[in-house]
Amino acid sequence: MRTKRWLALLLVSALALTACGDGGGDDTTDAGDSDDTTTDDGDDDGADDGEATGDVNLRWRTRPDNQQEIDLYAGIGDQIDSEWDAVSLEYEPGGSETSSYQDVLRTEIAGGTAPDVFWIPGTDIADFANRGLILDMREVAEGSDMYAGDDAYAPGPMELLTYNPESQNSGESLWGLPRDVSTFAFYLNNDLIAEAGAPDPRELDANGEWNWDTFRQVAEAVDALGGDIQGFGINNWWANPGIWMNSAGGGFFNEDRTESRVGSDESVAGLEYLAGLYQDGLGVPYGEDSQPPFQAGQVGMQLTGRWSTPAYRDNDFDWDVVNIPAGPAGAVNWTFWGAYVINANTEHPEEAFELITRLTDGDVQAQIAELGANIPSRVDNPDTIDQFLGFTPPANNQAFIDGLETSEPEGPLWEGDWPAFDSILAPAIEAVIAGDRSLEDFAATIDDELNATFG
Amino acid sequence: MTTLTAVWDRRPRWRLPRAFDAPRWLTIVLCWRVVHLLAMAGALGWALTAPTLEGPARIAALAASAIVLLLDVVGLVGLARGRAVGRSYSLAADYLTFLGAVLFLLHVNRVFVGLDALGETFSRGVPFLLLAVLAWIATGLEERGGVFERIARVGRSVGLLAIGATLLAVGLLPGLATFLVRTAQPLQLGLVVVGLASAYLAWRTFQPDVAQHLGATNQTTRTLDGLLFASPNLLGFAAFFAGPLLFSLFVSLTAWDAFGEPEFLGLDNYVNILALNVGIASGGQSASEVLAAGYSEWFRIGNVVLGARDVLFWRSIRNIVFFTAFALPLSTIPALFLATLLNSKAPGIKVFRAIYFVPSIAGVVAVALIWRQLFDSTIGWLNYLISIVVTWLNAIPGLSITDPRIQWLSDADIALFSLVIVFSWMFIGYNAVLFLAGLQGVDNTLHEAAMLDGANRWQRFRNITLPALKPTTFFVVASTGILTLQLFGENVVLFPTTTPIGAGPQNSTLTPVVYLYEQGFRRFSFGYASAVAWVLFILIFAFTLVQFRRQREDAEG
Structure with missing residues (x-):
């Protein structure tokens, strides 16, 4: 018995010591805190791969939407790793949006185990920057030969990414570089639209007749097919009602993004138009996921972003895309974007910055765009956009580029609390669309409620 | 056939030396307690002021050093008065110091982080581990006698060799080499010394002659045995359940974003959560007109408006x-x-x-x-x-x-x-x-x-x-x-x-x-x-x- 006890203790101790060897020479880096990404400090490390080769180990992470993207990003990481002698890279695919990518990331930052470079959505940039979690890399960028300059990237996101919260001016700080951009479009079930005898929205758009009136006509015609067929479908997160407010000449914030203007006449008009569509029963009920019925061939037009393209390439009906319809103020879309940022606690800011420049290189962005999910964020090379237009289906990729040209960049809210703002706005819009709250009451009180989240 | 376990069982028994008799040993322990107490007071001061410590890390360091300091004080007073209770507290302080030194050594040598990598490479050792399991099953045949007895003996040796092969396959040797290289640093060596010294002090103080010298009763001895037996579970409970629970209670009295220093608010969070207000609306008054400032309408029955801060x-x-x-x-x-x-x-x-x-x-x-x-x-x-x-x-x-x-x-x-x-x-x-x-x-x-x-x-x-x-x-x-x-x-x-x-x-x-x-x-x-x-x-x-x-x-x- 005594022997077995000693043997068990020996076994456990030996296994614990084995943990020191990173698996006996496997090509992995420690998954520890940012200190653990160091390899050549000379104070405590002795047998890491990075140390053995003199390399700097960097961990980086994105939020891919599917296995194809994971494979692609892993391949890009391997490619950069093989071309870059001084650095060893470890790619960590984060969870999807529904598996709370940001929550895991925040927990890791709090625990000191977050990667050196990671991707976050544009709406989170201000929150992360104001809390000192990400590095202002302007100084590093100025000393780098690899940086193509602020002008090389999509201007909307860059204006927000270079905002200095102390001086309240853009063009001073640099909190990250956009990985890619995206925008909304209506995905069309051409078979249903043709069956309903409705005009083709792409032709209407080409003729300058794609507006709220013709949108309603098409939706009514498709909905009249009866049964489970729905005219249109949109989902219930902030951007979806937002485009109707934008296109009506309203929006979420005033010009310097320090106050709400959701209660303005224009914003309320946009919401009124949207609520009218639902109250006439033309759409998939607000709050239901409209993607499954669209893919099942039961929805005429579905509003979603470029990211839905890979999944829709398996649709067994004729489909394409069209820009959002023009409201009183035109077709004002969103520019969705996320950025690679540097962990404020990284010990290798220069290498981390160079990694970001490599990850946002035009060739790398072309590889990602080819997958279909996103649009390149580099604007310094027209070939990049031309390549994107060639990645079909959908045939009408130009709709996304048109959408970007007249769009509002999403977040961040430097002078307010975006999660709090969103938590108040979303249920209020749901109540209006469901008819549980009058537009008058909404218009009278919503700005006061939302303005409490600023300052 | 001579098996490896038989050789192991016949090895000469070695025990730790008892360098001093009980009275002299207690004098040494008393001196050690003073040194330990001063060190813990220093650790407490460091935990209070160190700029590198933030949030939960500071609180954990404060709690750990305060607890051991308290044990030191009670142990010192008890031993100085020749009471058995002093031995008990002294033992607890040295035992915790030993555990703390071991865990901190493993932490600074990044063993816990490396466990992730071990998870990835463990599969290499699985075939050998399965062989060890089969060999262990074979040892159960011993009671049948005859050829089965021989199979069981061979199984025992094969099992030990398979376990060794498992460890080698998952990377024991490079792991050991890395551990030793990392341990050859001043901080790590200091932790090794503290850990070994605390372990020996605890072991020697635990011996019956010391207990007898201080007049410890059988009840005390049994209590210490029981606590020692339950200590892995108790410490795990304290570290992973009771500790976080108390920590969350503390956090609930603060404004804290998980990254910086918590700002103490007292009961403000609870007041904001629970505060209610009632107003009577008449003549089409809105909720904001009849409720106190800071309150919003929760629901209303007739003219009665119930408001809440949250x-x-x-x-x-x-x-x-x-x-x-x-x-x-x-x-x-x-x-x-x-x-x-x-x-x-x-x-x-x-x-x-x-x-x-x-x-x-x-x-x-x-x-x-x-x-x-x-x-x-x-x-x-x-x-x-x-x-x-x-x-x-x-x-x-x-x-x-x-x-x-x-x-x-x-x-x-x-x-x-x-x-x-x-x-x-x-x-x-x-x-x-x-x-x-x-x-x-x-x-x-x-x-x-x-x-x-x-x-x-x-x-x-x-x-x-x-x-x-x-x-x-x-x-x-x-x-x-x-x-x-x-x-x-x-x-x-x-x-x-x-x-x-x-x-x-x-x-x-x-x-x-x-x-x-x-x-x-x-x-x-x-x-x-x-x-x-x-x-x-x-x-x-x-x-x-x-x-x-x-x-x-x-x-x-």
């Missing part, structure tokens, strides 16, 4: 009370009747028992995902089946029923009931198995006697079965009730796109746990989220207490 919290409480009011009976009462059906000796009844139990072992996420598809108002199966039934009924002359096309997940009046359905579906089977166990313990002679007295089936169920099931019913109601009050996973999966996530249309499925998750992980308000968690804890505690009281009154009555 309306969303109270909304979550209302939701969870409604949810519990429906989900608790729906997951217990049908379970009781299901159990009575399953409590028969019909052929194949065990298969049915297993089938009904399956939902409770399925993961919440998987179950909720399936239900999300079933609930889809456009292409979901539930509405499809309802449409078929409606069509079928409308075929009856004179009937004209409108297809309801229920919006299970997007109608604020229905979403909570969708959650009730999912929850009840998941837990009916589990509760039925619990009731079944209770039913099988009911004395059958009572039923026979009642039958002789002319009692029908319902009378027997009501007057014999139900009273006999009271302990089971108490457990089922209490445990299910706690689960309903902690509802979280189902919401998040069924309502992934609402804001806050899981809150459902117009916050109709917002529950306290969803709310505290939103506050903590989305809004970085960990202080406020902790306060919500403690309020919920009190609610659950009160619910359980009521159940206990009722159970006790029933037992006594």
Whole structure:
């Protein structure tokens, strides 16, 4: 018995010591805190791969939407790793949006185990920057030969990414570089639209007749097919009602993004138009996921972003895309974007910055765009956009580029609390669309409620 | 054949030397205690002032050094007075120092981080480990004698060699080399010295001659033995349960975003959560005109407006009370009747028992995902089946029923009931198995006697079965009730796109746990989220207490 006890203790101790060897020479880096990404400090490390080769180990992470993207990003990481002698890279695919990518990331930052470079959505940039979690890399960028300059990237996101919260001016700080951009479009079930005898929205758009009136006509015609067929479908997160407010000449914030203007006449008009569509029963009920019925061939037009393209390439009906319809103020879309940022606690800011420049290189962005999910964020090379237009289906990729040209960049809210703002706005819009709250009451009180989240 | 274990068992026994007799040893321990106490006072000061320590790390360092310092003080005073209690506290301080030094050494040598990598490479050793398991099974043949005895001996040796091969395959040698290289640093060597010294001091002080010299009773010795035996569990409990629990209580009194220093607020978080205000609205007055500043309307009855500072919290409480009011009976009462059906000796009844139990072992996420598809108002199966039934009924002359096309997940009046359905579906089977166990313990002679007295089936169920099931019913109601009050996973999966996530249309499925998750992980308000968690804890505690009281009154009555 005594022997077995000693043997068990020996076994456990030996296994614990084995943990020191990173698996006996496997090509992995420690998954520890940012200190653990160091390899050549000379104070405590002795047998890491990075140390053995003199390399700097960097961990980086994105939020891919599917296995194809994971494979692609892993391949890009391997490619950069093989071309870059001084650095060893470890790619960590984060969870999807529904598996709370940001929550895991925040927990890791709090625990000191977050990667050196990671991707976050544009709406989170201000929150992360104001809390000192990400590095202002302007100084590093100025000393780098690899940086193509602020002008090389999509201007909307860059204006927000270079905002200095102390001086309240853009063009001073640099909190990250956009990985890619995206925008909304209506995905069309051409078979249903043709069956309903409705005009083709792409032709209407080409003729300058794609507006709220013709949108309603098409939706009514498709909905009249009866049964489970729905005219249109949109989902219930902030951007979806937002485009109707934008296109009506309203929006979420005033010009310097320090106050709400959701209660303005224009914003309320946009919401009124949207609520009218639902109250006439033309759409998939607000709050239901409209993607499954669209893919099942039961929805005429579905509003979603470029990211839905890979999944829709398996649709067994004729489909394409069209820009959002023009409201009183035109077709004002969103520019969705996320950025690679540097962990404020990284010990290798220069290498981390160079990694970001490599990850946002035009060739790398072309590889990602080819997958279909996103649009390149580099604007310094027209070939990049031309390549994107060639990645079909959908045939009408130009709709996304048109959408970007007249769009509002999403977040961040430097002078307010975006999660709090969103938590108040979303249920209020749901109540209006469901008819549980009058537009008058909404218009009278919503700005006061939302303005409490600023300052 | 000589096996490796036989050689091991015949090795000469070696014990740690007792360098000094008990009186001299106690003098050394006394001096050590003074040194240790000063070191702990220094550690406490460092934990208070070190700029590199922040938030929970500072609090953990403060708590650990304060506890050991306290043990040092009591131990020092006790030993100075020649009391046995001094030995006990001194032992505890040295034992904790030993453990702390070992754990800190493993931490600075990055062993805990490396365990991730070990997880990736462990598969290399699996074939050898399987061989070791087979060899260990073979050692069980020893009792059969003859050739089996020889097989068992060979198995024992093969097993040891296989374990060694396992360790080599997963990387023992490079791991050992790395550990030794990393340990050859001043800090690590210091930790080794402190750890070994503390271990020896604890061991020597634990010896019977020291206990005898201080007049320790058998009771004291037995207590120390028991505490030592239970210490791994106790320390684990303290580190991973009690510690975080107390830490969350502290955090609930602060404003803290999990990254910087907490700002102490006292009871402000609790006041903001719980504060209510009542106003009387007349002549079309709005809520803001009749409620005190900082309060928003929660609900109104006639002219009476009830306001709260945190309306969303109270909304979550209302939701969870409604949810519990429906989900608790729906997951217990049908379970009781299901159990009575399953409590028969019909052929194949065990298969049915297993089938009904399956939902409770399925993961919440998987179950909720399936239900999300079933609930889809456009292409979901539930509405499809309802449409078929409606069509079928409308075929009856004179009937004209409108297809309801229920919006299970997007109608604020229905979403909570969708959650009730999912929850009840998941837990009916589990509760039925619990009731079944209770039913099988009911004395059958009572039923026979009642039958002789002319009692029908319902009378027997009501007057014999139900009273006999009271302990089971108490457990089922209490445990299910706690689960309903902690509802979280189902919401998040069924309502992934609402804001806050899981809150459902117009916050109709917002529950306290969803709310505290939103506050903590989305809004970085960990202080406020902790306060919500403690309020919920009190609610659950009160619910359980009521159940206990009722159970006790029933037992006594």
